[in-house]
Amino acid sequence: MHMHGTGHHHPSAGEGGDEVSSWRMILTMGTIGLLAGLLIVVTYQLTLPIIEQNKAQYLQRAIFDVLPGASRKRAFIVEKDGRLRPEQGKEKHGYKVYAGYDREGRLVGIAIEAKGQGFQDVIQLIYGYDPEREVIVGMKVLESKETPGLGSKIETDPEFIANFKALEVKLKPDMSDLEHPLEMVKKGQKTAAWQIEAITGATISSRAITHILLKSSREILPLIRKNLDMLKQEAP
């Protein structure tokens, strides 16, 4: 191109010519592949513990956020047949719920992840369920793309988050449904413990949260109640 001063720096284009044998190609690719693989594996091995720790911390923080008073957690896998079993080691598959225990080892509640369609995209959240009082004791949005300044208030608006400090999700005796399904009402019109006050102007996002919680609690809460005894046992 523009370089004349340094004569020997010619493009390597012509050198190999077109008569490169295929074994040389394979050898080159193989070598590069080998080196690349090596480099990746080394990085992976070096960073893995830190990343795992980061992830665990992040999850733990979220769980403790929605389960006030919890200081330890234990993961349970929800089996397809509706039974729960404690997680063994680190499992990649399966839907998990997390039981949180206080310092004395008593079950504070269960943190449950849920997601559903919001206004702009899927909303992911985690909420804490207190089986003793049959209320939701905390909710945290993990991921959302709601309208900034409007729908995004589901993550930040303290008045909205206060909805989830003691939200009633009592099951019917036959566990077929909630006694009083969660309901969204306008701001300042809350009259019952199972009602959620919407954010003014962000009705759609507020309603999305209500729907996600309702759907998830209908599905998961009966399972939790059935396996409550197991959940109450603290990890060994």
Next chain:
Amino acid sequence: MERLLFREKRTFKHGIHPRDYKHFTRDLPIERMPFVREYVLPLSQHAGAPSRPVVKRGERVFRGQLIAEPAAFVSAALHAPVTGVVAAVEPREHPAGKMVDAIVIQRDPHSPQTLFNEHPIDWSALTPSELLEIIRLGGFVGLGGAAFPTHVKYAIPEGKYARFFFVNAAECEPFLTTDYRIMLERYPHIFSGIRVILKILGSEKAYIGVEDNKQEAIALLRETMPSDLPCEVVPLKTKYPQGAEKMLIEAVLHREVPSGRLPIDVEVVVNNVGTVAAIGELFAYNQPLIERVVTITGPGIHRPANLLVPIGTRLSDVIAHCGGMKDNVRQVLFGGPMMGMPQRSLDVPIMKGTSGVLFLTDGEVVPRREYPCIHCMKCVDACPMYLNPSLLGMLARVRRYEDMLEHYIMDCIECGSCSYVCPSNIPLVQRFRVAKALLREKMARERAVQG
């Protein structure tokens, strides 16, 4: 259903409704213009090859004598409009704006100006081809404006059939009343002309299409129509450009002439009513095409008139005869306001195709500012050929002429309806003319290279 509903008021789709301005001259009978000193006869006043002169400077010619012969199949003969002397054969100003070879005849002031040969021709005794030759030598061209040699129109190609003959009396151009007056005053010649033409063409039936703003003409033609003539007068809704051949055929027959083809492809031959009357006169008086009716009109002339003028009369003489122009004249047109040709000089002669001379004043000629196209759709709704003038105009503006071909620019009949309606004052048809000329040139060049 549609045909039942519109039986009496047939028309084409789209088109525009300009004011007709025919009040200037509609009630004035045709008036013969007195002879003047000098006549200028351009050798090219018809579509096709210029005529070849057969007289020389200084030669004496008689009124009605052949002075130039057709130089090709698509060409026309030329006759002396007056008895006199050939003063010159030289380039003179032509209404199209350039200098063109013309035969100049100085009138013999003492001649009685009778016709060279005044015996009626018994057309019934002649064969169609003999009739056709008489018309060819009579120098006949379309008098509506395009001046296409008439004998060429009648030469039906092998395998085609002119089932219908159309007399075009729509006269949709505002201001013009030539055809209207001819219908009122010379209807017998129209009928005899139709008879001759039907014989030449072997057609089944003739139609006379007249716009319904000429009710008197419709009534008169219907009344006086010979009962044995297979001819029907068809009133048409007044709309521009009803007089375009393709529109007229669509209005009457509901047939569309295929793109790039001629009326004969839908079994039709169309002639202007003036041409038909002139053919009638040819056989009645043995008079070739040496004079025509011209509407002298517009707010810029002192005395509007429907004038019978010898071909070759100079515009300045006509103006003088009509009391002169008003001071505020800004534009002088040959033809109507929609498709006419502006004149730069008053020395130009009246030609065979000059249907009218229009004098426009400051009041009409308002310079208008061009706005960008706002896609208002008015031109699309006006275009009788269903083109998209808006798009074509934008392509022309950026000189993408090749792309205009894809949008059928060559089908444009240059009627000017789009320019008329355009609220943004875009000179659409003006640009299309340029584009078509350039494209035609280019295609000719390509053909030359290939051939």
Next chain:
Amino acid sequence: MKAREPRLLLTTSPFIKSPQDTRFIMWQVNYALVPVILAGIYYFGLNAVLIILVSLAGALLPEWLWSRRQSHPVNTVRDGSAVITGLLFALTLPPGIPLWMAFLGGTVSVVLGKIIFGGLGYNIFNPALVGRAFLQAAFPVSMTTWIPYATPENVFHIRGDLLTFPFMKPRMDALSAATPLARMKFESQLTRLTDLLLGSTAGSLGETAAFIIILAGVYLGLRGVINWRIPVGIVATVFLLAALLHWVDGTRYPAPWFHVFAGGLMLGAVFMATDPVTSPITQKGVWIFSIGVGLLVVIIRIWGGLPEGVMYSILLMNAVTPLINKMVRPRIYGMREKSGR
């Protein structure tokens, strides 16, 4: 006879022209907007006056600067097209919006909606709606906070956040009201038909009085200034679809008249979608366009997250208008072998 006659003009045919020019058309639209503006002032008092004036200033300023700089052959300020943009934009605003947002939106309308495309005639999107969509995305809260319509006592009061200092947060202490569509969507409450027609509901400045907009539309349609097919196509589509849904489940879906008269449908159908620049050029295309707008309005209103979708529907159909123009070309005369027989 050689007396050189007055200099004759050598333009080409045609030499007569229809009297309707662009300027005439633009000002006709502006005149038709006057009753709509008056209705807005009647319902929202001084608020309406201020918002309209500020929006107009916001729209005219860049247009004026641009038409000066470009040494353009046409003065686009005086031809009325920028005035239409400014007025229409103002009429879509909630009556309590801070004035600085109205100014900003007016400017965005003209700059982003029109000037970058080369000005009048070349814009793809309706400029007023570009401005509104921008504000909607930028200030979603202010754009969805509605004040109730004025009572005779507070006509001269400035209500809402009008006087917020530029770039500052509005106080948002306006007593807010819900638009008929929002009440329908979130509370399943129907608004009375007479209120929708007369305009005694919450909503944008110029969208509440459906009746007056219809009258203006009829006027423009009769004068041939707008293409009547567009509003008719949109409203008919919305009506038919809404009627169908109402027939299927009358408890979930409101009666068709509600969808036709509530929200911005009338304003959009009569004044926005009819912008000739941004709608198709053939009659068939126009039908596709208007049915498309109607369909999208119903889809967004009923199945979408938003209570109202007229603005988005028109913008989306504006975007596909070039495609419609490409696909739906007029049939050229004589392109059919034998016709009409």
Next chain:
Amino acid sequence: MKAEQNTSMDILLKGIWKENPVFVQVLGMCPVLAVTNSVINSIVMGFATTFVLVMSSFFVSLFRKLIPRQVRIASYIMIIATFVTVAEYIIQAISLEVHKSLGAFISLIVVNCIILGRAEAFASKYPVKEAVMDALGMGAGFTLAVLSLGVVRELLGNGTLAGVSIMGPSFEPWSIMILPGGAFFVLGAWLLFFNWLRERAKRQQERVMV
């Protein structure tokens, strides 16, 4: 261009200004639009891209005589993908939050045309020193570009810079700036600005010539 004075410094600088990959060459637009809703994201993206650019240029230049022509593109992609994976793990280890907000766009550095473009057009033809300088310049140019978007978008869209409040608490943020529409507008505006600069420079040059 004057070839003789082609020092490493020139190579470095041209990437930042004259041949800026984003504003001049209009390359690698996806990340420029996608991750510039905050200054932090922009910086991380800029650094990650520069890192991959430099490392891959280094190795491409180093092996330029060993890699047969036929498989060069495949080799480059492999080298690039390797360093992208490395960068991804490093970012993840440093901050999960940042990794999350950048999402798939870190992985997508692989298909950033700037990197493959430099490998093919420059690194494969020049020695290591020049190649690295070129990569650094291009990386800096890219970082500058994403940053210039990030600054505008975060400042207007949130009133902050790198999370620090600049406009004060009563500033009304323009949400559109952190929405996709804002990304297009701001990048469009920057390009407009550079067009204007170039045009002005050209006009001045013409005036000097006259």
Next chain:
Amino acid sequence: MTGESLSFIFINAALINNFVLSSFLGICPFLGVSGKLKTAGPMGAAVTFVMFISSIFAYAIHQILLIIEAPYLQLISYIVVIASAVQLVEMFIKKFSPVLYRALGIYLPLITTNCAILGMALFQTNRGYDFIQSLIFSLGAGAGFSLALIIMAGIREALDLADIPGLVKGTALTLMIAGILSMAFMGFAGLGG
């Protein structure tokens, strides 16, 4: 529990979070190939097709990587798979429709470096879609890409005839239009639930 319905996955990728206008994937071809409708249509079709194929492969690879527990090979293997998929498609088209091959020929190699494809593969993995969901997602993404491309091509062709100010001409204007389109697509938010 991935509760996303198939209709939502499709509408989300095609309209609500349109791949180009909202997710910013495939911007380069969007800017480059949207000048003419003639090329925009085939490009959209080609990308959609490659996306569909790549989606299947990416799903399979992801499952394999899960089994052999080598997540770090994801990126490399995806890019290799996409490059091969493009090759495969090229061969396939060449064999079965030479006409189409001639029409698409120049675009096919370009697709390899089209970030929309890799983005699609990464998104489907990150969001944990199952096989059917992945396929629908790839179709939605392809539809979204094609839609944006074709609309933009229509607009740009129309603007070829406009008096665009010199400063704005080119990429700047295309970006501004994309911004307006992106705002217009916001109207789809909340659909498909």
